[in-house]
Amino acid sequence: MPTPARSPRAPLCSDPLCTAHDHAADAAYRRAFDLLNRRDFLRVGALTIGGLALAPYLRAAPAKPAAAARAKAIIQVFLFGGPSHTDTFDPKPAAGPDITGPWRKAIGTNVDGIQINELLPLTARQADKYTIVRGLTHRTNGHETGVYMMQTGTDPSAGLVYPAMGAVIACKMEEAGLLKGKSLPAYMTVPVALGRFSEPGFLGPRYRTFVPGNLSDPLKDDERRRLKNRDRLLAELDAFGHSEKDLFEEADYYHDQAREMVLGETREAFDISKEPEAVRKLYGDTEFGRSCLQARRLVERGVAFVTVNMRGWDTHRDQADRYKKLMPELDRGYSALLADLARSGLLDTTIVTCGGEFGRTPKFMTDPPWNGGRNHYGAAFSWTVAGGGFKGGQVIGATDNRGEKVIERPTAPWDLSASIYQLVGVDPAGTLPHPSGVTAPVVPPPPAAKAAPGAKRSAGGTSDVNVATSGILKEIIKT
Secondary structure: OOOOOOOOOOOOOOOOOOOHHHHOOOHHHOOOOOOOOHHHHHHOOOOOHHHHHHHHHHHOOOOOOOOOOOOOEEEEEEEOOOOOOOOOOOOOOOOOHHHHOOOOOEEEOOOOOOEEEOOOHHHHOOHHHEEEEEEEOOOOOOHHHHHHHHHHOOOOOOOOOOOOHHHHHHHHHHHOOOOOOOOOOOEEEEOOOOOOOOOOHHHOHHHOOEOOHHHHOOOOHHHHHHHHHHHHHHHHHHHHOOOOHHHHHHHHHHHHHHHHHHHOHHHHHHOHHHOOHHHHHHHOOOHHHHHHHHHHHHHHOOOOEEEEEEOOOOOOOOHHHHHHHHHHHHHHHHHHHHHHHHHHOHHHOEEEEEEOOOEEOOOOEOOOOOOOEOOEEOOOEEEEEEOOOEOOOEEEOEEOOOOOOEEEOOEOHHHHHHHHHHHHOOOOOOEEOOOOOOOEEOOOOOOOOOOOOOOOOOOOOOOOOOOOOOOOOHHHEOO
16 A cells, blocks of 8 residues: 655654654554535535545444344544553552652542542542553554554554444445435544545545534534635536436435535534533533533434543653643543443444554653653553443453563454444444455454564464454443
């Protein structure tokens, strides 16, 4: 796959101490295009004939869950940059200050026997709702490859550039005929896209995630006038007549949906000001808290997959100061999301995952230039899963007493993705459409953990970042 040029405005890493070798294997997974926000929506004239470009988003709107699905929606809380597992869900209080850094306490949760780091007191009160997966491992330390693996749930050596899970779910819902009748896309991202990989992969741009951008802001009078002018233009063109009748009828269909999303009642899905003040206060007045609340509103209205991106977790240095801001925001927003979904009954049918592309080195680096930080670490890290058929109040997997190695129930990214697919009614052993006509499994067969020296590369591929699969996480799926 050719490597697309990268914009100078989108550096590989915000921290200059993020070493170049961490990114050396990541070029093939860099993003090749930008996403629409409302400004683009207005600028390119989405409500004119040119609005056919928006059709992929508007096709992706679920009407009902797939057959045999236990979950109707997924909210993926993605902590971009890689949160420290030992400072969140896998504390090592007895390991010594070279591992714990300044956070030497583990606190109890509302589930006997489960402890998490002292930095997450509100999340500790919700432990009965989530399972901690402490054995995740993929053995790569590059942001792009790590993001690709965790968001697609596949190994990068599989020979194909795979789509994100949200794109797969949107595709499968369309195949099942479940996407017409609503104006909201099935796959959305708030508040911003990461720009680290191509979400639709080989499925193509019709399954690209939709980023609402500032659709939550009040619509200005000049914007409303411009949209209505385009509306009139389309009506005039339609009255003029044309030979490509089917094409224009399709344009009219998606024009109506686009108009509804921007000017109609559907717009309220993005407007968290409609929520009671007490609910908004619960989530916190931060970008992350507001995004979590918006995600809840979107899944209430039929969106199947929402990614909530929280930036800032690439803490190579000065981690203590940076966590003073990051951890309270995460703790408040994430705990509120779980509590709010449970209160409304939505948690039973909504999967909520939380984690990053990898963990951070267990050793806390105090020497210059780090001044108290942790580097990238894909050998062992943690995610949480909740709702939609997953058990709560559980821990699966374990690392050693320093958080450096997985010693119990190693879990690969494709184990997690296969488990989620199963719960949402997508067959992990099924196939996806590929423009070349090749067979593309939803979850490719896992590669071997190690290839013998000089061995011929298999169709599934092998790589030094691979780990052997441990299978669907049956231990934490409700029977």
